[in-house]
Amino acid sequence: MIHARICLCRRSGASMFGTAGTCLSRTLVGICGGLSLTLLLAPAAVAQSPPGDQPPTFRDQVEVVATRLPDAPHDVPAPIEVIDGDTIRNLGARTLNEALALAAGVVIAPGSDQGPAGSVPEFWGLREFDAFLLVVDDIPWGAAFNPALTTLNLYDVERIEILRGPAPVTYGATSFVGVIHVVHRSGAVKQTYATAQVGNFGTGGGAVDVALPDIGGWGSRLTVDAERRGFSDDRTSFSRAHALWRGARTASDRRMWAFLDFNWLDQQPASPHPRIGTTLTPLVPLDANHNPSGAFLDDTRISAAFGFERPGWRGAKWSATGSFSHSGQDMFRGFLSTVAPTADNATGLREQIDLLDLYADTHLTWSLSPRVRLVAGGDFLHGLGDGNGATFTYSVPLSGTPAPAVGEASTLGLHVEDRREFVGGYTLMEWDATPRVRISGGVRLNVTFEEGGEGVETANEQDKGVTNVRPGGSVGAIVSAWQRGADHVKLYVNYRDTFKPAAVDFGLGEAEGGTEEAGRLKPETAHSVDGGLKMRALQGRFDVEADAFLMDFANLVTATTINGLPALMNTGTQRFQGVELAADVRLPAAFLGRTTYSFHDAHFTDFGQTFDGVPTVLNGNRLELSARNLWSGGLIYARSAGPIASFVVNYTGSRYLDRRNTALADAFTTIDVGGGYRLARWELRVDGRNLSDRRDPVSESELGDAQYYRFPARRVIATIGAHF
Numbered sequence: 001m002i003h004a005r006i007c008l009c010r011r012s013g014a015s016m017f018g019t020a021g022t023c024l025s026r027t028l029v030g031i032c033g034g035l036s037l038t039l040l041l042a043p044a045a046v047a048q049s050p051p052g053d054q055p056p057t058f059r060d061q062v063e064v065v066a067t068r069l070p071d072a073p074h075d076v077p078a079p080i081e082v083i084d085g086d087t088i089r090n091l092g093a094r095t096l097n098e099a100l101a102l103a104a105g106v107v108i109a110p111g112s113d114q115g116p117a118g119s120v121p122e123f124w125g126l127r128e129f130d131a132f133l134l135v136v137d138d139i140p141w142g143a144a145f146n147p148a149l150t151t152l153n154l155y156d157v158e159r160i161e162i163l164r165g166p167a168p169v170t171y172g173a174t175s176f177v178g179v180i181h182v183v184h185r186s187g188a189v190k191q192t193y194a195t196a197q198v199g200n201f202g203t204g205g206g207a208v209d210v211a212l213p214d215i216g217g218w219g220s221r222l223t224v225d226a227e228r229r230g231f232s233d234d235r236t237s238f239s240r241a242h243a244l245w246r247g248a249r250t251a252s253d254r255r256m257w258a259f260l261d262f263n264w265l266d267q268q269p270a271s272p273h274p275r276i277g278t279t280l281t282p283l284v285p286l287d288a289n290h291n292p293s294g295a296f297l298d299d300t301r302i303s304a305a306f307g308f309e310r311p312g313w314r315g316a317k318w319s320a321t322g323s324f325s326h327s328g329q330d331m332f333r334g335f336l337s338t339v340a341p342t343a344d345n346a347t348g349l350r351e352q353i354d355l356l357d358l359y360a361d362t363h364l365t366w367s368l369s370p371r372v373r374l375v376a377g378g379d380f381l382h383g384l385g386d387g388n389g390a391t392f393t394y395s396v397p398l399s400g401t402p403a404p405a406v407g408e409a410s411t412l413g414l415h416v417e418d419r420r421e422f423v424g425g426y427t428l429m430e431w432d433a434t435p436r437v438r439i440s441g442g443v444r445l446n447v448t449f450e451e452g453g454e455g456v457e458t459a460n461e462q463d464k465g466v467t468n469v470r471p472g473g474s475v476g477a478i479v480s481a482w483q484r485g486a487d488h489v490k491l492y493v494n495y496r497d498t499f500k501p502a503a504v505d506f507g508l509g510e511a512e513g514g515t516e517e518a519g520r521l522k523p524e525t526a527h528s529v530d531g532g533l534k535m536r537a538l539q540g541r542f543d544v545e546a547d548a549f550l551m552d553f554a555n556l557v558t559a560t561t562i563n564g565l566p567a568l569m570n571t572g573t574q575r576f577q578g579v580e581l582a583a584d585v586r587l588p589a590a591f592l593g594r595t596t597y598s599f600h601d602a603h604f605t606d607f608g609q610t611f612d613g614v615p616t617v618l619n620g621n622r623l624e625l626s627a628r629n630l631w632s633g634g635l636i637y638a639r640s641a642g643p644i645a646s647f648v649v650n651y652t653g654s655r656y657l658d659r660r661n662t663a664l665a666d667a668f669t670t671i672d673v674g675g676g677y678r679l680a681r682w683e684l685r686v687d688g689r690n691l692s693d694r695r696d697p698v699s700e701s702e703l704g705d706a707q708y709y710r711f712p713a714r715r716v717i718a719t720i721g722a723h724f
Helices: 024-041 085-090 508-513
Strands: 080-084 106-112 115-123 133-136 157-164 178-184 193-199 203-215 218-230 237-250 255-268 273-276 296-311 317-336 346-369 372-394 414-434 437-456 466-484 487-500 524-537 542-554 557-562 565-570 573-587 591-606 608-611 614-617 629-637 642-652 668-678 682-689 697-700 707-710 715-723
Touching: 080 085, 085 157, 106 697, 106 707, 115 178, 115 237, 115 255
Parallel strands: 133 178
Antiparallel strands: 080 157, 106 115, 157 178, 193 203, 193 715, 203 218, 218 237, 237 255, 255 296, 273 707, 296 317, 317 346, 346 372, 372 414, 414 437, 437 466, 466 487, 487 524, 524 542, 542 573, 557 565, 573 591, 591 629, 608 614, 629 642, 642 668, 668 682, 682 715, 697 707
16 A cells, blocks of 8 residues: 655645635635545555454444543534544554544644654644643553653554543543543454564564463453664664553453553654744754764653452442553753854753552442433542753754764763642533433542652752642533434533643753742643534434534643753643534445544733743734644545555644744645555555655754754555454
8 A cells, every 4th residue: 555645735824724714715625626636546555454344434432531431422512533443454554643644623743852753742722742641441641740652552452532622520630631542452352463564764563463362261462563663864763662461351240351561662862953033944954863872762661450340339330440650761862052063052961760650540330310320439640750860061063964972971960850649539420311412510629749859869859749629520411403313413512620730741951940939830720611513414424523612721831941951831821712623424335534624723812921031922822833724634445355545635734833923834735645455364555654755843842942843754664464
């Protein structure tokens, strides 16, 4: 299969629909042309295991992220999307950016300060690494501090649930603007398959997903995979080895499950591209790498979890889950501090970070009547982090060549540590008030505690700790305005209130000076209201969803510098508002077509910052890298045997690179195309990504001031798979 991304248009300063509608007609023509091209060009995509002849769909599966109850997304008064695992495989997706290419309102920027294996998600116009919650198989993945995106694995996935907006009841203070829940196949599934890949830039890898023999009533699966992914800069790459064991034991009225996950990641980081004035500077060549020779970002993470469901008190179903994870991170890297060929124009970081997460949840679910379901429970999340590091300066050519040889610091004298506790008690209810009206809502009491130390290791300076006690909650209703068989029109509205203690990123700038007068950032808070329509027609073959939202946000944490080193700061208040639309159609002969459009208006409402000694009021300015207009369209063709195909278009509108809104980055459009062939037990495909070689800025560095990571260069990968 060949997967291609081709640039369709590039308009300086013009958004897809235009803020005043001036580009509407020509843009609609472009969209129609893109959809027509989608229908004409659909070559193929390959799956790890062949799905059946039913059309691949973003179909109604159960979701649990919003309510902890198994619900179809069209029955929940919130913007929720469930992406089927077969659809992910039919897209040939191996990264989160590829898997969510057709998701509504969500953008995943590949690459970040976390390394080439990292990414930065955007929800509702907010593009922040730590503003959303990543959940893997019901376990918050790195949630006590930051989402562990670099260790996310998409082999053997059953579905991905996406909730846009916070989940203040089910996950509380850790889920702020959205939740991505990756659900792997149960250990009881009896399928085995293997894949192998090879691609440009020295990319290659393989995986085996195998069903193990039952032992003591436990069915289990083992996934073992390894890969090496290179990039256009020959000093940038990552290598990964991963193993995941899942077990499940099921009886008529109870279930137990467990998993053990091991991830070894070795990254050679890229460098972000500096901006001078309003543009990315031409003084630095594309793909210049300013890291010292031998730079690395390594992470070894192990996670284990156990859970069960069984009959509980007074006819309730009792569920409990517990998990443990430990991550050991080791880094040696640097970034430009002065964009000039002068001595000591770069700053380096040598740091070792240990992170520990403990999570537990228990809750009871009652069916009080055929029309009322009640959930009550509580959870606990503990995080302990310890970072030791040192900074240094060095000299590097603006071209990055030759790579400077810099000795690693022998003494890691800077110290940052943090302990976080999140405790919450919650209750929520779903009430079918009438056959056409469902009301759902819940409340949660959040108690968070945090204490940390900073400064030189010998001083062991401790703060007194900060405790926050704050309620949160949500209430919503969904009304079936019309229904005939599988077809329906449903209208919904909901209100959500949440808060989140400021993230800790263990930056060494914090170790040297703190971030606020008291050394502690203020908690982020948000109040949001959204509503929309969920429609199904043509006997269930055509779906439309529309959502409008408004969120007021206070104390957003963003990057700054302290003593020339990266740190964090609060940024006043912001407003996020917009509209998100999605439509998909299941066509005869195993075709699925889908298109989405989002208008995001994310701007400061009360915030000022000093630039070059000049106080500047930013009220009304758009948030950096937040595009107002996003559009995607695609077509998938996949049967159990024969040709398979996919075609995906993604448009990102113009966006400002800076808070002063002086540096406007052009809009860009990319296309992915793929093709291959499937037999009863074998598949062969070739995927090409970004074949037009677009290199637009997609995420901002928090380490290098006014520096940006670009979209990865053209990639072609061939995959062969076998199913047993």
